[in-house]
Amino acid sequence: MPKSKVRRKPAYTPPPQASATRTAGPSHPAYVIIMLAIGIVGLAWLVVNYLAGEDIPFMAQLGGYNFLVGFGLVVISLLMTMKWR
Template identity: 60%
Template sequence: MPKSRINKSTAPVSGGGANRVPVKINASGTPLWYKIIMFGLMLAGLAWLVVNYLAGTQIPLMLELGPWNYLIGFSLFILGLLMTMGWR
C-alpha cells in the first residue's frame, strides 16, 4: 500500500490556541468573620443538642421550650453547614 504524503498546510500548528491559564475565582478568600460565625453556629447547635440531651430535664428553659429544643439545635447547626457553601 502506498504511503500518503504530508502537506505542510495540514500539519498541526503549535501556539496561537486559547489561553489555558487557570484563574482563581475568589482570589481574596473568605473573610475571617465569616468563618468565625460559620463555626460558631455549628458549635452552638451541637452544644445546644448535647446539653438538651444530657441535662434537659434539669434546666428550666429546656423544659419550657419542650419539643422546640431539637428544632433550635438542628437549625443552628444546619445554618452553619449551609454557610460552608461559600462566600461570594
C-alpha cells in the same frame, strides 16, 4: 440511490467574555469563625438538651422545640459553608 448532501456546521466560537467580571476573593476570616461558632453552639445545644434538658427551666419549656433550635443552628452552619471561599 443518491447520497445526501452533508451539511457543514460553522466552527464553534465561544461567547465574548465581559471585561468587567471580577472573581470573588476569599472569605473574611470572621466568616469562618462565625460559621464554626454557630455549628458548635447548635451541637452544644443538642448535647445539653440530652444531658440536662429537664433541669434547665427554659429548655424544659421548649420541650421538643429544642431539637428544632439545635438542628436549625447546625443547618445554618452547613449552609454557610456553601458561601465560604
